[in-house]
Structures are given as structure tokens and as C-alpha cells.
Amino acid sequence: MSRLPARLQPAWPLLKRVHRLLSVLAGVVYRPFGRFLGVRGLPRTATTSSAATVERDPDVTLHPGGPAEILDRGPAQGSPPAHWVFERGRHAEIPARYVLDIRDGRLVGDFGASVTPGGILDYQTSGYFGLQGWREHPVFLHPRLPQVEQHDGTLLSLAARGTAGNYYHFLYDAVARYGVFEEAMPGERVDAVVVPHASGYQKQILELAGIPGPYVQPRADRTIRADRLLVPSTPNQDLDAPRSATEWLRKRLPPSGATGTPTRLYLSRGQLPGARRYLQEADLWPRLEAQGFVMLDPGTLSVQEQIDVFHGAEVIVAPHGAALTNLTWSRPGVRVLEMFAGTYVHLGLWTIAEAIGGIHYRYLVGTGTLPEGREPTGIVDDIDIPADVVLAELDLLLAQ
Missing domain, CATH: 3.40.50 (Rossmann fold)
Incomplete structure (x- = not known):
């Protein structure tokens, strides 16, 4: 949305519906040809849960992390009272945390869509804004995947929708997932981390959080392929800021003890x-x-x-x-x-x-x-x- 020219922003609701419809129609046309295009072939199908991905593709395993979280929040106070957005957010169920381990995995675009060697889009770790199902995913908008960038060894992906240029999404949808990785695979070493790091604040946060490089920049015009791709679960997919993520960020990036700041x-x-x-x-x-x-x-x-x-x-x-x-x-x-x-x-x-x-x-x-x-x-x-x-x-x- 923020990338649209100002004159087009009022048309955003219509453009979003068109975008979703085009993804569905293009996928119907392009998906069947994925098997003939090698590593640039589109996913031929998708799963709605990572557990189902593991069942359907022998090159995928799952490393369990922390338990599910049930969030029951009191009513938000404000005007007008009981606004429906806040009322809808009072209850949330966050699935158990995990890391998906994909041998010969592909990571598509700056939104970090996870694709298995068997041509399955793991929708649970590849969510996008405003979709009602995996068929609407923008990965299907083009006849084939973007140009492939091969990486040897093991890559950890922290890329997700919105993380390339938004402070909120970078913290909660990218950086906080490093805590999921540490929890599910303690002591595991990786050869590189796929994470946005082009801006000053991103570099500062990665350094303060102690997330070691080297870093690989996700790009809209690239598919990253790795011998082994590790993808932590995305517990903030619905803007829920689960306690596990919030507490990890608070501990990992503590205040310096500075005094005299405005109150x-x-x-x-x-x-x-x-x-x-x-x-x-x-x-x-x-x-x-x-x-x-x-x-x-x-x-x-x-x-x-x-x-x-x-x-x-x-x-x-x-x-x-x-x-x-x-x-x-x-x-x-x-x-x-x-x-x-x-x-x-x-x-x-x-x-x-x-x-x-x-x-x-x-x-x-x-x-x-x-x-x-x-x-x-x-x-x-x-x-x-x-x-x-x-x-x-x-x-x-x-x-x-």
C-alpha cells in the first residue's frame, strides 16, 4: 500500500481485490507448467499447515519449539467504546512454535514464501496481507519464479511480508523469529541468515540483538535456493504480539540505563x-x-x-x-x-x-x-x- 503513488491510494481496496483475483486466475493457468520449469517452476500446490507439508514432502522435517499460546485480553478502553477491531482481537490462539527444515528449499521474493523441492508452498510460513487462502498468494502472479540465487550450506530465513521496510514488521515478524530458531534448534549453526538489512535501523537491531551474519538480502526479483533452508514459524501473522515474542525482544534488546530522557x-x-x-x-x-x-x-x-x-x-x-x-x-x-x-x-x-x-x-x-x-x-x-x-x-x- 505504501508503495502506491498518492493518487492511486484511494483505489487501494479495489486494487487489492483485483490483485487477489489475478493471483487466483494466473495460478490456474501457470501452476500446471511448474513441473516443466525446474527450480523456477511455480509451486504446484500448497498446504495450510506446516505439519501437512512435512507429511507430503519427504525432504521436509519439523523441529518443535515452544507450546501454543492462548491469549485472552480484557476490553480495550477508548472512543468509540468497544470498537469492533479491538473486540475481535480480544481472543487469539497462537500455534505451537517450530522451525521448518527444508532440504533443497526455495525462498521466493522479499515476502519470503517457502517452497519445497516437491513443489509445495508452505502457506503457514508464507502468509501475505489480506488473503483469504493460498490460491491468492502473489507468488502465483507470474509464469515462473524469479531468477534463482544459489547458496551452499544452511540458510536461516527471517524474511516475511512487510519486513523489508516497516519497523513494526521487521521487529515482530523477522527479528523475533530468531528466538523461535534458538528455542527449537539450540546450538544450531547456519551459514547465513536471510533477513532485510539494507537500512540503518535494521543493521542496528540485528547487531543489538546479537544475530550473527553473514546476511542475505531478500529481494522481490530473486528466488533464494539453499542446500538446507530453515524457516521459523510466524507467530505474529495476525498482529497478535504473542508474549513469547514480546518477552524475547525485551530481554534481547534491553535499555542501556540512560537517564534524563523525557517522561x-x-x-x-x-x-x-x-x-x-x-x-x-x-x-x-x-x-x-x-x-x-x-x-x-x-x-x-x-x-x-x-x-x-x-x-x-x-x-x-x-x-x-x-x-x-x-x-x-x-x-x-x-x-x-x-x-x-x-x-x-x-x-x-x-x-x-x-x-x-x-x-x-x-x-x-x-x-x-x-x-x-x-x-x-x-x-x-x-x-x-x-x-x-x-x-x-x-x-x-x-x-x-
């Missing part, structure tokens, strides 16, 4: 159109500043500085955005107010707060509507909430 934060997204800006920021900010808030763009800080600032914060007000992923390092007792456009409500930051426990969280949804059960349409829509409404909600939060 009241307002996170700004700036005022560029098409960037989910908060429209009334010029009205709200002077009134927050008078209450001791500091305006912050976390993207201007190093990763360690972001960890330290959020660890020391006592109150955080912010429009929805990936910067709030840093709640991962907040302490119980912090108070958080997250603002949304009415057309795009996202539970991923609330689930982090719930996983930590003891965080006082409130949401505030602005103008626009998102019909119940519908896919969000306004991913980059501006947030339109009068400053007086925000301050009133902040008073409720501080009074909790």
Missing part, C-alpha cells in the same frame, strides 16, 4: 500529505507542550535511543504508526493514547501493551468509518480529531 512524549508524523498526519497538530501541540510534553520523531534517534526513551516514558500520545512499536520497551504503568483515522484501526500496538501487562492504553478513532469485518481501506488516511477531544481523552487516561 511525556508526543510522537509527530509531520504534516506531509499521504503520510497519516494528524491534522489538528498545530492546535494540539502548544497545549500539550504546556503540560510538559516533548515532541519527538523517533526516526531521528538511534534504535538504542528509542529503546531508552520509551523505557523512561510515563505518558505517550501519538497518531497510529510504527514508532509505537517501541512500546515493547515501556514499563508497566505507562499511559498511552493512540489516535486513528476512522477508516484504519489497527490492533498491533495495543496487543504489545497487553503482552507486557500493566500499561494503561486508550484509543481514539476520528472521522471516517470502517464497516465491521471489512479490510481497512484508509491505511495512510489523515487523522481528523479536534484537539479538545484529544485532551479530554488524555484527561481520562491520566485519571485511570
